[in-house]
Amino acid sequence: MSDDLARAAELIHGAGALLVCAGAGMGVDSGLPDFRGNEGFWRAYPPYAGLGLSFEELADPRHFADDPELAWGFYGHRLDLYRKTVPHRGFELLREWGERKPGGVRVFTSNVDGQFQVAGFGHVAEAHGSIHHLQCLGGCTDDIWPATDVHVDLDETTMRARAPLPSCPHCGGLARPNILMFGDFEWVPTRSQAQLDELTAWRRGRRDLTVVELGAGQAVPTVRRYAELASAATGALVRINPREPQIRHGRGVSIAAGALQSLLKLT
Numbered sequence: 001m002s003d004d005l006a007r008a009a010e011l012i013h014g015a016g017a018l019l020v021c022a023g024a025g026m027g028v029d030s031g032l033p034d035f036r037g038n039e040g041f042w043r044a045y046p047p048y049a050g051l052g053l054s055f056e057e058l059a060d061p062r063h064f065a066d067d068p069e070l071a072w073g074f075y076g077h078r079l080d081l082y083r084k085t086v087p088h089r090g091f092e093l094l095r096e097w098g099e100r101k102p103g104g105v106r107v108f109t110s111n112v113d114g115q116f117q118v119a120g121f122g123h124v125a126e127a128h129g130s131i132h133h134l135q136c137l138g139g140c141t142d143d144i145w146p147a148t149d150v151h152v153d154l155d156e157t158t159m160r161a162r163a164p165l166p167s168c169p170h171c172g173g174l175a176r177p178n179i180l181m182f183g184d185f186e187w188v189p190t191r192s193q194a195q196l197d198e199l200t201a202w203r204r205g206r207r208d209l210t211v212v213e214l215g216a217g218q219a220v221p222t223v224r225r226y227a228e229l230a231s232a233a234t235g236a237l238v239r240i241n242p243r244e245p246q247i248r249h250g251r252g253v254s255i256a257a258g259a260l261q262s263l264l265k266l267t
Helices: 003-013 024-030 037-044 046-051 062-066 068-084 089-099 190-203 222-230 259-265
Strands: 017-022 105-109 124-126 129-136 153-155 160-162 175-179 209-214 237-240 253-255
Touching: 003 209, 003 237, 003 253, 003 259, 017 089, 017 222, 024 259, 037 046, 062 068, 068 129, 068 153, 068 160, 068 175, 089 105, 089 259, 105 190, 105 222, 124 190, 129 190, 209 222, 209 259, 222 237, 237 259
Parallel strands: 017 105, 017 209, 105 124, 209 237, 237 253
Antiparallel strands: 129 175, 153 160
């Protein structure tokens, strides 16, 4: 085992509590597509390459009002994909390690796929919301409800949804995922904020915490910043990232590899 891996294992297994901070790279080993750059996105979704639409352009909430079939085609496909995806072994390892700690384990993630819940984690703070929950597009209510019974019929040639589209149970108008999209001023944050409040209360005053950050890039640095903040007092940060592993102030351990490969070596 390399010095960095040995130090990371020491930080993880010697901690009194574990905070997992995960970005999109965490799901790659489960077979989820890598949306890094247009080429990666278009490999996963060829019809959008023909239209010249990027991930950022599709993840724009205005499409739900202007072209709901396009919007729900994209999000309906992702909802179905995430439901079918089995979390890789690394999720289970993190949960098992955390459950042995006297302080337990918590998760902070920008991912909307629900993989941590499927893997059995009880406390997950979803900073950008969840595709498995919906809200009213028209804003008739601030309610957020599960998408359990939602199944979007999709033309996979055009990636457009067929009617009927998901609707609000209160007003009958169009529903949208409870996800924070790009330039999104209508997202209802109450569910995510309650999760974040619970995480903050758990973290407060905890000096025995090790932060394990996985697959969090710099393009949207929500997860990296949170991980750095949470580990600032002790420097107990393990950053696992195959492309951007550097730690700004040199405190902690960086591992330039994928999530599953690294976690298996840290057992």
